[in-house]
Amino acid sequence: MVQGKSERRNTRAEPLRVLVVDDEADIRELVDLTLSRMGLAADCAGSVAEAREFLAQQRYQLCLTDMRLPDGEGLELVQLIGQQYSETPVAVITAYGSAENAVAALKAGAFDYLAKPVALDQLRTLIKSAIELPAPASGEREAILQLIGDSRVMQTVRELIAKLARSQAPVYISGESGCGKELAARLIHAQSSRSGNPCIPVNCGAIPENLMESEFFGYRKGAFTGADQEREGFFQAANGGTLFLDEVADLPLSMQVKLLRAIQEKKVRKVGATVEEPVDVRLICATHQDLKACVEAGLFRQDLYYRLNVIELRMPPLRERAEDIPLLARTCLERLAQTNRRPPLPMTAEAEEALCRYSFPGNVRELENVLERATALCNGEAIEADDLQLAPTELCVGEGNGEGRCGESLETYLDRIERQAILEAIQQTEGNRTAAARLLGITFRSLRYRLARLGIE
Incomplete structure (x- = not known):
C-alpha cells in the first residue's frame, strides 16, 4: 500500500x-491537519517499522517523531x-517536562523538539524554521494580517494598533482566549519599523520549566550533556524584531527574575556563557488571565x-461585538472554501441569526471551529x-431558583458560581481564610489568587 502511494506521488508535482x-x-x-493548512502534505506512521518503510520510498522535507x-x-x-537521509531535518515529540528525552534527542541529531501536549503555535514555528515555505503574496499577507469587523470597538482597536506600531514601548494585550491577541501582536509588528525582521511567538505555558532558560537565552556548546553545538534562544532569534510572549502569566517566578534582567539590561547570557550579549527586541506579551490579580496574589x-x-x-470578546459576526462568518467560510477547493457555502438567515444570538465563550476561535464543523456536516x-x-445558551438552566445562565457566557457563569462558593466558605469559617x-x-495561596481575580475584598 505504501509503495502504491509513493508511485502515485512521483507521477506529478506534489x-x-x-x-x-x-x-x-x-x-x-492534529499534526496532519496543521500541515494541510500550511500547504504541506503528510504521511502518517504509527510505528518505527512503518516509518522506515515510508523513508525508504519517499523523500521528506521534515520528520516529526514521537519518542x-x-x-x-x-x-x-x-x-x-541522520545516517541515511541526512538532508531531512527531524524533530521529536517528547513527554511534557521530560528534559532527559529532549537532551537525548538533540544529542542524537534532532534539530528541535516539541513537548506534549503539542502546542499548535510552537508546531507551526518549528515547521517554518525547518522548511523554506513560500512567502504569501502581498495581497494575501494583508488578508491574513487584519482584524475583521466594522463595530466601533474594533475600529478603536485598529486605531490603537496603528499608534502602538509607531512606538517601541512594551505592549500588554489582555483578553479572553480566542479573541485575537496573537493576531493583534502580529499586526503591531507588521505595521512597525521592525517589520523587516522576525516576529517570534512564544507560548510560555508550553515550555518545561527546566528548559526555559536555554529556550529563551540559548546555550553554548558543552553547557550541559547533549549540548553538542551552540544554539540561539528566542531573544537572539527575535533580534531586531519583536518577541511575543503569549500566556506570560504562566512563567514561573524563577524565570520572571531572569526575564526582568534581560528587559532592563537589554542583554542576555546564554546558558554556559560567561558574558552577556546585547539584543534589540521589542516585547509584546499577552494572557487570558488577569495579570494584575496574579500580581496581587503573589504569582507574578x-x-x-x-x-x-x-x-x-x-481585545474585546466576540459577544461585545456581535454585529461583526456575519462578516466574520462569511470571511471564515470563504477561507474554508479555498482550503477545501470548493465554492463557499452560504448561510441561511436562520443560521446567521443563531450565530448572532450565541454568546461564544471561545470567541473568534470558537466561531471558526463551529463553521468548520458545519461545513463538514452540511x-x-x-x-x-x-x-x-x-449550545442552547438562551436556555436558563435551573430557572426559578436564581441559578440560571440566561445568556451568560460560560466564563461569567463559572466565575459567579466560584464567587458564591468562596463567599459561603468564608462565611462558614467566620472570615478565617486559611480555614x-x-x-x-x-491551598491558601490559591484562595488568595482567586479572591484577587474575582475582586473579592
Missing part, C-alpha cells in the same frame, strides 16, 4: 511532504535519518508587570441553523 510518526491517532490527525513507539524508540529514527512579580504593561491593548446547499450545533481554603479543598 507539495512539500512531512513524515509524522506517532502511535496516538489524535496527535497524528516512545510500540516497536521501538523515536531516537532510532533520529539516528537512522510587580516590577516585571510594570515593565511589560507600559501600554495595554484590550448535506444541503446552504448551512442551516441545525448544522451549527450551537476557608481548607474547606474548599485548595
Whole structure:
C-alpha cells in the first residue's frame, strides 16, 4: 500500500511532504491537519517499522517523531535519518517536562523538539524554521494580517494598533482566549519599523520549566550533556524584531527574575556563557488571565508587570461585538472554501441569526471551529441553523431558583458560581481564610489568587 502511494506521488508535482510518526491517532490527525493548512502534505506512521518503510520510498522535507513507539524508540529514527537521509531535518515529540528525552534527542541529531501536549503555535514555528515555505503574496499577507469587523470597538482597536506600531514601548494585550491577541501582536509588528525582521511567538505555558532558560537565552556548546553545538534562544532569534510572549502569566517566578534582567539590561547570557550579549527586541506579551490579580496574589512579580504593561491593548470578546459576526462568518467560510477547493457555502438567515444570538465563550476561535464543523456536516446547499450545533445558551438552566445562565457566557457563569462558593466558605469559617481554603479543598495561596481575580475584598 505504501509503495502504491509513493508511485502515485512521483507521477506529478506534489507539495512539500512531512513524515509524522506517532502511535496516538489524535496527535497524528492534529499534526496532519496543521500541515494541510500550511500547504504541506503528510504521511502518517504509527510505528518505527512503518516509518522506515515510508523513508525508504519517499523523500521528506521534515520528520516529526514521537519518542516512545510500540516497536521501538523515536531516537532510532533520529539516528537512522541522520545516517541515511541526512538532508531531512527531524524533530521529536517528547513527554511534557521530560528534559532527559529532549537532551537525548538533540544529542542524537534532532534539530528541535516539541513537548506534549503539542502546542499548535510552537508546531507551526518549528515547521517554518525547518522548511523554506513560500512567502504569501502581498495581497494575501494583508488578508491574513487584519482584524475583521466594522463595530466601533474594533475600529478603536485598529486605531490603537496603528499608534502602538509607531512606538517601541512594551505592549500588554489582555483578553479572553480566542479573541485575537496573537493576531493583534502580529499586526503591531507588521505595521512597525521592525517589520523587516522576525516576529517570534512564544507560548510560555508550553515550555518545561527546566528548559526555559536555554529556550529563551540559548546555550553554548558543552553547557550541559547533549549540548553538542551552540544554539540561539528566542531573544537572539527575535533580534531586531519583536518577541511575543503569549500566556506570560504562566512563567514561573524563577524565570520572571531572569526575564526582568534581560528587559532592563537589554542583554542576555546564554546558558554556559560567561558574558552577556546585547539584543534589540521589542516585547509584546499577552494572557487570558488577569495579570494584575496574579500580581496581587503573589504569582507574578510587580516590577516585571510594570515593565511589560507600559501600554495595554484590550481585545474585546466576540459577544461585545456581535454585529461583526456575519462578516466574520462569511470571511471564515470563504477561507474554508479555498482550503477545501470548493465554492463557499452560504448561510441561511436562520443560521446567521443563531450565530448572532450565541454568546461564544471561545470567541473568534470558537466561531471558526463551529463553521468548520458545519461545513463538514452540511448535506444541503446552504448551512442551516441545525448544522451549527450551537449550545442552547438562551436556555436558563435551573430557572426559578436564581441559578440560571440566561445568556451568560460560560466564563461569567463559572466565575459567579466560584464567587458564591468562596463567599459561603468564608462565611462558614467566620472570615478565617486559611480555614476557608481548607474547606474548599485548595491551598491558601490559591484562595488568595482567586479572591484577587474575582475582586473579592
